[in-house]
Amino acid sequence: MIGAGVFLGMGISIGKAGPGGLVLTFALNGLLALLTAMSFAELSSAIPRAGGAYNFARIGFGRGPSFLAGWMEWFASSVAGAMYALTFSLYTLRFIERIGWMNGLYSLFHITQSTPQADHLVEGVIKIVAVATALLFIYINFRGASETGKIGAIITMGQTLFVVTIGIFGIFTVLRDPSRLHNFTPFMPYGWSQLMATMGFTYVAFEGYEVIAQAGDEAIEPRKNLPKAMLYSVLIVTIIYVLVAFATVISVKAGSSDVEGAPWEWIGSFGEKGFGEAVARLMPYGNFILTLAVIFSSTSALNATIYSATRASYALGRDRMLPKFFASIHKVRKTPFGALLCTAVIVLVVATMLPTKDVASSASIMFLFLFFLVNLCVIRIRRSMADELNYGFIMPLFPLFPILAILCQVLLAVWLVHMSWIAWIVAPVWIFTGILIYQLYSKSRAITTADEILVIEERPPAMQEAERYPIMVALANPENAATLVRTTYRLAEAKKARVELIHMVSVPDQISLHDAERYIKPGKEALVEAMLYLKMHFPLSTTIRYCRSIARGIISAIREKKTRMLVLGWHGRPTTHLFNLGSTIDPIIEQSPCNVVVLKDCGGNKAFHNVLVPIAGGPHGAFALEVADILTEPEGKITLLTVDTGDRKFDLEAFLDAQVERLGLGRNRFTTKVVQSKAPLRTILSETWEADLVVLGTTNRPLILEVTGQSLPEKLARRCGKPTVIVKSDAGVRSWIKRWI
Amino acid sequence: MTSLDKSKIVASDPRIRYIALVLMDTDQILGCILVAASLTAIVTLTLWARRTIHRIAANGYRTARQTLKGFNSDK
Incomplete structure (x- = not known):
């Protein structure tokens, strides 16, 4: 030197x-x-x-x-x-x-x-x-x-x-x-x-x-x-x-x-x-x-x-x-x-x-x-x-x-x-x-190396449908597909979207991506299951890819296909203390350059009439409101809840009025509720007993602080016994900087 | 008094060498602080990095998230 x-x-x-x-x-x-x-x-x-x-x-x-x-x-x-x-x-x-x-x-x-x-x-x-x-x-x-x-x-x-x-x-x-x-x-x-x-x-x-x-x-x-x-x-x-x-x-x-x-x-x-x-x-x-x-x-x-x-x-x-x-x-x-x-x-x-x-x-x-x-x-x-x-x-x-x-x-x-x-x-x-x-x-x-993602099967959307709002649905297996289709249907209908079904096959490091055919079967079945339901209503495309990491494969597909919204399921079971929601979902939420909707226990023929949206003024609140409006039955009601801990003031009514006007929603189905408490998690959990769906935005804490433990939305999602939707909205560079620094 | 005179004073009597600091101009004081600060930062960061490398090696190599959580729980 x-x-x-x-x-x-x-x-x-x-x-x-x-x-x-x-x-x-x-x-x-x-x-x-x-x-x-x-x-x-x-x-x-x-x-x-x-x-x-x-x-x-x-x-x-x-x-x-x-x-x-x-x-x-x-x-x-x-x-x-x-x-x-x-x-x-x-x-x-x-x-x-x-x-x-x-x-x-x-x-x-x-x-x-x-x-x-x-x-x-x-x-x-x-x-x-x-x-x-x-x-x-x-x-x-x-x-x-x-x-x-x-x-x-x-x-x-x-x-x-x-x-x-x-x-x-x-x-x-x-x-x-x-x-x-x-x-x-x-x-x-x-x-x-x-x-x-x-x-x-x-x-x-x-x-x-x-x-x-x-x-x-x-x-x-x-x-x-x-x-x-x-x-x-x-x-x-x-x-x-x-x-x-x-x-x-x-x-x-x-x-x-x-x-x-x-x-x-x-x-x-x-x-x-x-x-x-x-x-x-x-x-x-x-x-x-x-x-x-x-x-x-x-x-x-x-x-x-x-x-x-x-x-x-x-x-x-x-x-x-x-x-x-x-x-x-x-x-x-x-x-x-x-x-x-x-x-x-x-x-x-x-x-x-x-x-x-x-x-x-x-x-x-x-x-x-x-x-x-x-x-x-x-x-x-x-x-x-x-x-x-x-x-x-x-x-x-x-x-x-x-x-x-x-x-x-x-x-x-x-x-x-x-x-x-x-x-x-x-x-x-x-x-x-x-x-x-x-x-x-x-x-x-250039030669493709073994580290890259391998596209196995791909059916692209028809040319005339390519301009529609692209929603990607990540499917893991047939059971998981069944829980996602109904919600996806509501979202795709509201957004007049085309749907991209993706299945990522995770292949262990010891096996070459080209020899990974044996891992494909559950994914194919999941795609067929979802297609049966969605194909009649929306333009549909499918893709199956092999990769070393599911999260990286999905994020790479989102970037490549310029997806605007990703829908994926979450089992809700406890995971290691290292992750909030799981080793796949956490990186996807952190890094996806699009809106993300994570569904827990939303499958079957559940209809949502009474929806609770806990709001604290974070950047994902508006998107949570929009998703709640889409998923609630026409005659259902949505309650916006904020917990006043005395630390800072948040004007819930002003927030609701602004968002209703911006998104063009009907004001009558929304009600607001402010509860004073020093224990927000316990308070929100107690408020969920009469709701049949809870929609909440993901944490807005900088990543550097997240190592100190789980944040409130993720704790809430884990403990809540009701069907839950966790959302993250994409605000481009602004949200990237805010999240990282 | 010229700079040369100042240095002669410093050289002639070790007991008043501290005067050198008083006789330095702003640029010199700032320069000395910057050199000392950057060398201190380099030494501190290298020693800190050495400790981290040994700590990670002793606990086994894991992902960044696992390692950071491990550090945090050690505190």
Whole structure:
């Protein structure tokens, strides 16, 4: 993780943000990196498989975004590889020049040192050495993983030792000569806004932890060790970077001979070589120690990024999102040589064509975009698969950290335009090219994986009926179908709807979805049962799907078919203390992007004449009122009940008048009742004795509080002995935000 | 008094090093607070995460909902 980003970043950042800005850049970037590392840690602990961001996006958002994640990861790692090769070359040649070995080259071309011609020559040699270094490590990666691992371990130890030495020297220097603290004045010479640009520019120096996610298949006890490795690496690296930034600032004594201006200005004037000049002044044999540190850290990072880029493009090839060539494995070496060759092309082209500063900025911006996507994935996956995946780490204050990280990453990416406008051309061009390739090539060729939902049988609605209000009815078995049809009939009639019957077949993980025929029989019978009753009255379509999780399968079908209302049954029996209504219904209520109606004991030929609707002013009250009106017999009466606990006032009459007018209902069949009590649950339960149906809205408590126990509507639904309907209305983004934050 | 003079005072007499804080400008004080705060946050969050990882590993790997309920009941 300690790579060239820090060596390139120090000199450029101190010139841009000043001495204080430099230390702050690395301290705050460390915090930001930790936020994203927490997302990576949580996802890697839940999905400990090779593939990293590509895998997470595939599970969280499906093929399109996952292709984009893999595409960005490939490019980001390749560009970072080019940057490390350039840094290695830059600092090695600087050392060679210092010890006078470049003079031979100057005399060979008949040019004098420190002239524009000499600078051009050095630039050319830097590019050649960078290309040679990149080629060497491409070959090492081609040789295979065992060689890669051994070399990686040696150079990681070496680089950490050297960089820590620089930091320790900085501390001892200040203890010996505290006047060097004067170098921190002025603290932020160009203002605080420059901090954003330097944070964006040096963000790439913290990116290494995402490579750990690539090792999901190979790690020992990955659910425990992957998150630990990621978080420890960010902690250690941040402390080292802050130490090294501090050492850079105090390395030069103000007023020394040949130091023009303030020390920070002098260091900054050397640009990407500024760190080298600082370390040379800080410690004896500084040039030599620095060169060793750069050799170790750049080559280690170069090795890791080529590995990461190759695996990312290989995964795209393996899933046929890129041509088959990307998935080619060498017969002898067993390494993905196709993906490695394509990665090599990007590394070499970028290292040769772009200036070092723009290469670093391009790498940073690509990683910012990539991590932005991963932070979205962690929110999405926790939300949609919290009951399916086993987690080895769960981040605190969810989803605060990923949201904070997303906001900061957007801000830094925008500010990066102040460092390199070329990066802001290269990155979008690469992303749009990726989108184009996905639309024209990958979309039609991608392989379906075993994790996806399999559609077995589908009868779509007739074209002329497609515009009608779509109601989906989830059927489990013939008994359950019989309890749902009558209520569905009333709802479909009132809404002039078409009905979609769905049966999800849950298939255990050990069995392939394609071999799951044996689980289909009860579902087919349920569909036939429901069709017998409903087909005569409403346009009907049916679908049977196999899936790993019923809840996820239903939610996915709702999204796909743009369903407006879902009807499902609930047995009403006690479930584990983990769920309010059950492991299937809870996620459906939480995540369905449509209205949901859950029926308990509403089957048979029950007619409802006296309906009770407990109301407390929540967002689902209006929909509860509407459903109660639909299900009540024409001559029946509906009682709206609210319990006044004295905590807050709710005007039930005003609410009823407003809703009656809005929904166009008859006012006469509604009556209101306000009861004063400190025990709302007991009061409502006692009021249900004369009702023949209870309709109530689901809880509106934020999810984060729900872990503390069941909420009142769910307790009421469980204890109520009468037929009960629980409803949830969909208010789009507004309800999503309210429920989550 | 220039910044250089201030630092000379600090350097010359260890007993009055605390004066350094008084002599710092607003940017420097804010910067020091930010660096200290972010390093403290990083260390605290990492230690907290380590504890959580060990706790989950000891109780067995379960779903997010089960794990959160487990944490809550432990309290």
